[in-house]
Amino acid sequence: MSLEDRLFSFQAGNYAEAAKRLLDSQKQSWEQCSQGYESLNSVLVRQFEFDGFSIKVQFNPGRLTSSSAKVDPKSIKERKCFLCIENLPDGQKGIHYNSHYLILCNPFPIFPEHFTIPAIIHKPQAITGSFIDLLTLSKDISERYIVFYNGPKCGASAPDHLHFQAGNADFLPLVYEYPALKEKYGKPVFGGKDFEVVYLNDSLRNLIIIESRSPEQAEKTFSALYRELQRISPPGEEPLMNIISLYEKSKWIVIVILREKHRPARYFEEGENNILLSPASVDIGGVCITPLEKDFNKLTKDDLIGIFNEVTLEDNKFSFVAGNLKNSL
Ligand SMILES: [Zn+2]
Structure with missing residues (x-):
């Protein structure tokens, strides 16, 4: 099917509204999508309280394929790329976005409204060269959604095909708890009203937050952070993030x-x-996905502490990166 045949026609004021309409329509016309959202109705959730924030665990059997995806180069090479237009399922439609992307409904949702936004061209998952697109998309769908990016070695189940994801803005605890977290754990290292860089260690996660009114300033700061992360990463690979x-x-x-490794021991x-x-992103953002019921039932707060500490960047490396970044700002 060609790109033109895939396109969803809409009349809407903005991309958030258009995406919502696409989802409403796909739930009617595309069975895999309606089944995915049907099963989302029966997911179970547990919530663990930490000092000033919360982490949820969602039992979501629909995510089994994604959570257990083989992402080594050999397996990737041997499968058909599921984000390339010619391989999309028959009923799937998309919104042409920013000339280089398609907004698609994710048929294995975690969010009440969950989208995948692949590049139209098959090219590797990489944040260099696409960071500005991430910012533009975040703004264009901000009325309802946030955008997230999983690095090629850090959770992307298609590391060979550039893509973002988007979901409801009020869903991830890290997003709606951010103002309180910043207040309690954040160390503002630079900036003021228009531009700020914040380091945040809440005992589970090491985060660097760039707040900016200017996309150029945000990109410049991200590039500086990227360079610092490269110094502690294997040559030629995108730093884990x-x-x-x-x-x-x-x-x-x-x-x-900032990540130490992708999957815990x-x-x-x-x-x-x-x-x-x-x-x-979603798990570290406060909604941990367990596709198997046995894990959902047995997970304890200590398990979560252990897993988070193992997969997020070690404190000494964080201090190294944070110190160097501060000096370069
Ligand atoms: Zn592809």
Whole structure:
């Protein structure tokens, strides 16, 4: 099917509204999508309270394929890319966005409204060169949604095809708790009303947040952070990160989640100790996805502390990066 045949025609004031209409329409016309949202109605949620914030656990069997996805180069090479237009399921429609992207409904939702936004061209998942697109998209759909990015070695189930995801702005605890978290744990290292860089360690996560009214300033700061992260990363690879980006009150808030590794040791363990939890933006953002009921039932607060501490950047590396970034601003 060609790009033209895929396009959803809409008359709406903005992309957020258009995406919502696309989803309403796809739930009617595309069975896989309606089934995905049907099963979202029966997910179970537990909530754990920490000092000043909360982490939820969502039992979501629909996410099994994604959580257990093989993302090694050989497996990726051997499968058909599921984000390329020619391989999309028959009933799937999209919105042409910013000439280079398609807004698609994610048929395996975590959010009440969940989208995948792949580049139209098959090219590797990389934030260099696409950071400005992330900002633009965050603004264009900010009326309802936030945007997130999972690095190629850090949760993207299509590391070979550039894509973002988007979901409801009021869904992730890290997003709606951010003002309080910033107040309690944030260390503003630079800036004022129009531009601010905040370091945040809440005992579970190490985050660097860029708040900016100017996309150029945000990009410049992100590039500086990227360069510092490269110094502690294997040469030629994108530093491990997840990004959650939102736009509110005429300002971008870009939360960069610094990562030590993708999957925790317990993901690979056999038997009792195994936990199938493959953390990416959404999980670190406060909604941990367990596709298996056994994990949902047994997970404890200590398990979460252990997993978060294992997969987010070690404190000494964080201090190194944060110190260097501060000097370069
Ligand atoms: Zn592709």
